Amino acid sequence: MQRPPYEPWRETSGVFRWRLGVRPLDLADWIEIDDHYDAEINAKARIMAEHPSTAFVALDDAEPECAEVANAITAHLRHRFPERCAGLMLDTALHPLDAIARHIQEDLVVMGERNGHMVVVAGSVCFPNRWDLPSKLGRTMTEVHEPVALLNDQLERVIDDVLRRLSPERPMWRLGWGVIDTDDLYQPLDGTAAPRPIDAAPSDHFLRIERETLTRHPITNCVLFTIRTHQMALPDVKASDAESARALADAIASMPDPIADYKQLRTTGAAIAAWLRSH
Numbered sequence: 667m668q669r670p671p672y673e674p675w676r677e678t679s680g681v682f683r684w685r686l687g688v689r690p691l692d693l694a695d696w697i698e699i700d701d702h703y704d705a706e707i708n709a710k711a712r713i714m715a716e717h718p719s720t721a722f723v724a725l726d727d728a729e730p731e732c733a734e735v736a737n738a739i740t741a742h743l744r745h746r747f748p749e750r751c752a753g754l755m756l757d758t759a760l761h762p763l764d765a766i767a768r769h770i771q772e773d774l775v776v777m778g779e780r781n782g783h784m785v786v787v788a789g790s791v792c793f794p795n796r797w798d799l800p801s802k803l804g805r806t807m808t809e810v811h812e813p814v815a816l817l818n819d820q821l822e823r824v825i826d827d828v829l830r831r832l833s834p835e836r837p838m839w840r841l842g843w844g845v846i847d848t849d850d851l852y853q854p855l856d857g858t859a860a861p862r863p864i865d866a867a868p869s870d871h872f873l874r875i876e877r878e879t880l881t882r883h884p885i886t887n888c889v890l891f892t893i894r895t896h897q898m899a900l901p902d903v904k905a906s907d908a909e910s911a912r913a914l915a916d917a918i919a920s921m922p923d924p925i926a927d928y929k930q931l932r933t934t935g936a937a938i939a940a941w942l943r944s945h
């Protein structure tokens with residue numbers, strides 16, 4: 667049975683709290699390609715055709731930053747995945763961030779300096795875990811994280827420090843996770859997602875693991891935030907490793923109420939945790 671590719675809930679030692687958990691990134695592992703590549707690239711094309719203003723935003727003056735990022739990822743893909751990407755050319759009719767995002771499974775958010783602050787200057791996010799990309803445009807990290815319960819109270823300063831210290835020579839990565847009641851990766855908040863299942867049983871839930879990278883790019887000094895969403899059905903998580911499933915149950919059961927509310931697990935979390943622990 668396949669295991670989850672990452673297990674960030676095991677780092678919470680039984681008690682849930684937000685964790686920064688950034689670590690040095692080996693650039694050889696910047697972009698991940700797996701068996702879901704074709705399905706997710708097709709899904710991105712469909713989402714960009716049907717909901718372009720939900721999944722893509724950019725300030726008018728963000729093209730240089732987005733072009734730098736697009737060129738860097740293109741060079742990386744050609745070098746790292748030559749069988750698939752040696753001849754990769756971007757569609758010049760598209761915005762450069764949109765053009766590169768259509769070739770990788772990652773969602774992309776670009777941050778640049780405006781009026782002395784690092785703000786979101788562009789984003790291509792087809793697989794948001796119930797958050798709203800358009801409302802983040804032009805916002806600082808503190809503003810971006812404002813809707814996330816307790817996050818700024820616990821981590822605002824450290825997140826700003828990470829961003830300030832990030833240099834082209836020292837890229838970083840981190841993990842996040844959540845449990846939701848659908849395997850549809852497209853989960854924006856503006857009413858364009860498919861209707862939510864009603865009263866999904868614990869065994870109908872899915873684990874979403876977000877692998878996020880942070881890289882700084884030297885020409886424009888922008889920062890690229892990539893979000894790669896891995897997904898697994900909860901029964902598969904449970905079958906793959908009982909100990910890991912128990913640790914996941916502990917993390918869910920120990921979420922403070924405001925965080926359980928934010929993650930929409932306040933009413934279902936206890937049942938999901940009990941099911942994960944059961945034989």
Ligand code: HEM
Pocket residue numbers: 684685686775777786795797802807810811814817821825828829841842843844880891
């Ligand atoms: C320096 C860059 C950033 C750092 C260090 C950072 C860090 C964090 C951390 C520690 C969390 C707590 C949840 C978790 O463990 O994943 C979080 C949550 C979140 N962040 Fe960030 N973040 C950064 C940039 C961004 C950007 C650019 C966006 C979007 C524009 C964003 C959107 C979110 C959202 C939507 C959540 C809630 C996730 C959830 O539902 O679990 N973050 N971030």
